[in-house]
Amino acid sequence: MEAEFQRWLRAHVPFHASFPLGLADDAAVMRLATRRNMVITTDLLSDGVDFRLDDKDLDPQRVGRKALAASLSDLAAMAARPLAAVVAIALPREPGSAEALRLAIALYEGLLPLAAEFDVAVAGGDTNTHAGPLVICVAAFGEVTERGPLTRSGGRPGDQLLVTGKLGGSRGSHHLDFTPRVREALLLHQRYELHAGMDISDGLALDLSRMAAECGCGAVIDVDRLPLSTGALIRQALSDGEDFELLLAAPPDAADAMLRDQPVACAVTCIGELTAGEGLWQQTQDGQRQPLIPTGWQH
Amino acid sequence: MEAEFQRWLRAHVPFHASFPLGLADDAAVMRLATRRNMVITTDLLSDGVDFRLDDKDLDPQRVGRKALAASLSDLAAMAARPLAAVVAIALPREPGSAEALRLAIALYEGLLPLAAEFDVAVAGGDTNTHAGPLVICVAAFGEVTERGPLTRSGGRPGDQLLVTGKLGGSRGSHHLDFTPRVREALLLHQRYELHAGMDISDGLALDLSRMAAECGCGAVIDVDRLPLSTGALIRQALSDGEDFELLLAAPPDAADAMLRDQPVACAVTCIGELTAGEGLWQQTQDGQRQPLIPTGWQH
Numbered sequence: 001m002e003a004e005f006q007r008w009l010r011a012h013v014p015f016h017a018s019f020p021l022g023l024a025d026d027a028a029v030m031r032l033a034t035r036r037n038m039v040i041t042t043d044l045l046s047d048g049v050d051f052r053l054d055d056k057d058l059d060p061q062r063v064g065r066k067a068l069a070a071s072l073s074d075l076a077a078m079a080a081r082p083l084a085a086v087v088a089i090a091l092p093r094e095p096g097s098a099e100a101l102r103l104a105i106a107l108y109e110g111l112l113p114l115a116a117e118f119d120v121a122v123a124g125g126d127t128n129t130h131a132g133p134l135v136i137c138v139a140a141f142g143e144v145t146e147r148g149p150l151t152r153s154g155g156r157p158g159d160q161l162l163v164t165g166k167l168g169g170s171r172g173s174h175h176l177d178f179t180p181r182v183r184e185a186l187l188l189h190q191r192y193e194l195h196a197g198m199d200i201s202d203g204l205a206l207d208l209s210r211m212a213a214e215c216g217c218g219a220v221i222d223v224d225r226l227p228l229s230t231g232a233l234i235r236q237a238l239s240d241g242e243d244f245e246l247l248l249a250a251p252p253d254a255a256d257a258m259l260r261d262q263p264v265a266c267a268v269t270c271i272g273e274l275t276a277g278e279g280l281w282q283q284t285q286d287g288q289r290q291p292l293i294p295t296g297w298q299h
Numbered sequence: 300m301e302a303e304f305q306r307w308l309r310a311h312v313p314f315h316a317s318f319p320l321g322l323a324d325d326a327a328v329m330r331l332a333t334r335r336n337m338v339i340t341t342d343l344l345s346d347g348v349d350f351r352l353d354d355k356d357l358d359p360q361r362v363g364r365k366a367l368a369a370s371l372s373d374l375a376a377m378a379a380r381p382l383a384a385v386v387a388i389a390l391p392r393e394p395g396s397a398e399a400l401r402l403a404i405a406l407y408e409g410l411l412p413l414a415a416e417f418d419v420a421v422a423g424g425d426t427n428t429h430a431g432p433l434v435i436c437v438a439a440f441g442e443v444t445e446r447g448p449l450t451r452s453g454g455r456p457g458d459q460l461l462v463t464g465k466l467g468g469s470r471g472s473h474h475l476d477f478t479p480r481v482r483e484a485l486l487l488h489q490r491y492e493l494h495a496g497m498d499i500s501d502g503l504a505l506d507l508s509r510m511a512a513e514c515g516c517g518a519v520i521d522v523d524r525l526p527l528s529t530g531a532l533i534r535q536a537l538s539d540g541e542d543f544e545l546l547l548a549a550p551p552d553a554a555d556a557m558l559r560d561q562p563v564a565c566a567v568t569c570i571g572e573l574t575a576g577e578g579l580w581q582q583t584q585d586g587q588r589q590p591l592i593p594t595g596w597q598h
Contacts (some may be wrong), residue, residue, distance in 0.1 A: 021448070024513050026497050026498055027374060028376065029443065040327045040385055040422055040423065040438075041326035046411060046430075048429060123339055128343050128348060132434070135434050137436040151324050152324050158551070198325050
C-alpha cells in the first residue's frame with residue numbers, strides 16, 4: 001500500500017513555502033522566518049476511545065480533521081501561531097489493503113482543508129498497518145508571538161476566569177467538528193493582558209484544577225454563569241471532555257474589557273475567579289458554596 | 300493512570316535548558332539558539348509489527364529506546380543535529396492499569412538514556428490507553444548544520460554509493476538495539492562532500508531505488524562488496540529492513556577520501572555507484588550483471 005499512498009500524498013498534499021523540499025526525504029526541512037521560540041505538541045487518537053469508526057454517521061474524514069484540530073487546540077492554548085504538522089497513522093490491517101488505502105486517504109482529505117484554513121504545512125508522516133484499531137497521531141509545531149507563550153502558571157489570586165464559546169455536551173458532534181480556537185487565542189493574547197491559559201480538553205473542572213495547581217491558587221466557579229451548550233446540563237459543562245474551548249485567567253481590568261468588547265466571533269464569558277486559598281469551589285447566585293470535584297476525562 | 304504517570308514524568312524527565320518551561324503546559328516551548336532550518340520527522344511503532352511484547356526476551360525498555368532511535372535515524376539521514384522529541388503512546392487497556400503504568404514507565408526508562416546520549420530534550424507527550432496493541436509514536440526535531448540538509452535527491456551519475464556499518468540480519472536484535480548514525484552523519488557531512496543520503500530502514504535495495512529515483516539516476520550494486528552482518532546472506536543485506544545504517548552518494552574523490560580515512564567508529568564501505576541509465580542492477584566481481592529487484596519492507 002505504501003508506494004500507492006506515497007503517490008497520492010505527493011499529488012494531494014500542497015506545496016508550502018516553509019518546506020521547499022516537499023515530501024521526498026526521511027524528514028522535513030522547515031525554513032524558519034523568525035527566531036521566535038517554537039511550540040511543539042503531540043496528540044494521539046484511537047478508534048474506540050476518541051471516535052468510533054463503526055458509527056454509521058462517522059465519515060473518517062472527520063477523524064483526520066479532529067486529529068489535527070486537537071493538536072492545533074494545544075497550540076491555541078499557548079497562544080502560538082501554527083506552522084506545521086506531521087501525521088503518523090496505524091491503519092487496521094483488516095479488512096484489507098484497498099480499504100486501508102481508502103481510509104488513509106479519507107483521513108488526509110479531512111485534515112488537509114483544516115491545515116489550509118490555518119496555513120499549516122502538512123510536512124510529513126508515517127503510515128503503517130497493524131493488527132489493531134485505527135490510531136492517528138499528529139505532532140504540531142508553531143511559534144510564539146511577540147507576546148511570548150501563554151502558559152498555565154501565570155494566574156494570580158483575584159484573576160477572573162474566562163472561557164470562550166459554550167461548554168458541555170461535546171460528545172454529540174462537537175468533539176469531531178470543533179474549530180480550534182487559534183484565531184481567538186492569538187487575538188486575545190495580543191490585545192489584552194492574559195495571565196494564564198489552556199484548552200479545555202478533559203473537562204472544565206479537571207482542567208481548571210490543573211491550571212489552579214500550576215498557579216498555586218484555588219478557584220471558585222459561579223455555576224449559574226457557565227455558558228451551556230444547547231441542551232447541556234451544568235454537570236456536563238463541568239466535566240464533559242473535549243469542549244476544546246479556551247480557559248483563561250486575566251486581571252479584572254482586562255477581563256472587564258474583554259467582556260465589554262466581545263472581540264472574537266464566539267462569546268467570552270466570565271465563569272469565576274482564582275483565589276488565594278487552596279481548593280476548588282462552585283457557588284450559586286444565592287450564595288451557596290460547595291467543593292468542586294475535579295472530575296473529567298482521565299486518560 | 301494519567302495523574303500518577305504525570306507525576307512520574309515530572310520526577311524523571313530531566314530539565315533541558317532549551318525547554319525552560321518544562322512539562323507543565325498544553326505544549327512545549329523550545330528556545331532556539333540559532334535560526335537554522337528545522338528538521339522534523341515522526342515514526343510510529345506497533346506491537347506485532349515493529350516488535351513483539353510477548354517475546355520473553357524483550358524488555359519493553361528496548362521498545363521505548365527503539366522508537367526514539369528510529370526517529371533520530373531519520374534526523375541522521377538528513378545530517379541534522381537532534382534537539383527534541385515528543386512521545387505519544389497508546390497502551391493496551393488489558394490486563395489493567397497497574398500494568399499499563401509499568402509499561403509506560405518502562406518505555407520512558409528505555410528512551411531517556413538514549414535522549415541523554417544525544418542531548419535530546421524529551422519535551423512532552425500524550426499517553427492514553429486503548430483496546431489495541433501498544434503503539435508508540437515519536438516525533439523528533441533537529442536543526443540543519445551550516446552545511447545545510449543532506450537530501451535524497453542530490454546524487455549524480457558516477458557518484459559512489461557508500462554505507463556505514465554492516466547490513467542484513469537486523470531482525471535478530473539489531474533492529475531493537477541499534478544506535479542511530481547521528482554522529483557519523485554529522486561528521487561525514489561536515490568533512491566530506493556528500494551529494495545524497497538517507498537511512499536504510501526498509502532494506503538496501505528498496506531504499507536505494509528511492510534514492511536513485513529522487514536523483515533521476517540508475518544504480519549498480521557490487522554484491523561482493525556488501526558489508527555483511529555476521530551470519531547474514533547477500534539476499535538479506537539487500538532486502539532486510541531496519542539496518543538503520545546510512546546510504547550515501549558522494550563524488551569519487553570524496554568517496555576515496557572517506558574510504559581511506561575511515562573517519563567514524565564503524566566501517567564506511569563502497570558498494571556501487573549511481574549511473575546515467577535508468578534501472579537498478581546488481582553485479583558480481585566476475586562481471587555478471589542482473590536486475591536488482593527493489594524488495595524490502597513495504598509498510
